[in-house]
Amino acid sequence: MVTRVSATPLALEWIEKLAGKHGPLLFHQSGGCCDGSAPMCYPRNEFVLGSSDVQLGEIGGVPFCMSVSQFEYWQHTHLIIDVVPGRGSGFSIESPEGIRFLTRSRLYTPEEEAELEVLGPPKSGDTVN
Numbered sequence: 473m474v475t476r477v478s479a480t481p482l483a484l485e486w487i488e489k490l491a492g493k494h495g496p497l498l499f500h501q502s503g504g505c506c507d508g509s510a511p512m513c514y515p516r517n518e519f520v521l522g523s524s525d526v527q528l529g530e531i532g533g534v535p536f537c538m539s540v541s542q543f544e545y546w547q548h549t550h551l552i553i554d555v556v557p558g559r560g561s562g563f564s565i566e567s568p569e570g571i572r573f574l575t576r577s578r579l580y581t582p583e584e585e586a587e588l589e590v591l592g593p594p595k596s597g598d599t600v601n
Contacts, residue, residue: 474584476594479531479553486555486571487513487532494565498600499531499553501538501546501575502561509542511553511573512564525597537597548585549577 479487491497496516502509516535521527527537531553538546553573560572580588 521597
């Protein structure tokens with residue numbers, strides 16, 4: 473089954489560690505400005521999603537969301553969330569850990585595109601608990 477987002481084993485390890493420290497989490501792909509476009513990780517109750525956001529899926533049981541306008545650019549790519557050494561954004565909770573989440577991507581195959589057509593668009597962010 474095709475998914476819109478996945479995570480590397482190392483990213484999944486960090487998601488589990490961070491959830492152990494901070495409780496339920498949420499990822500939101502930032503839209504630019506200071507950090508370019510980076511996956512930001514927040515305690516779930518500290519980030520409010522709305523109808524202008526979509527949930528692409530879950531990684532490690534954590535919702536992964538982005539704005540509808542940004543999804544227009546990313547909709548033909550599978551996103552792979554990874555971890556690299558460095559300092560993340562001051563707003564993302566992994567920042568003090570000496571690592572940062574990074575989005576890698578690849579184009580969908582024609583078969584995957586057809587499967588996504590059947591699945592339909594991602595659900596609205598305001599439906600994420």
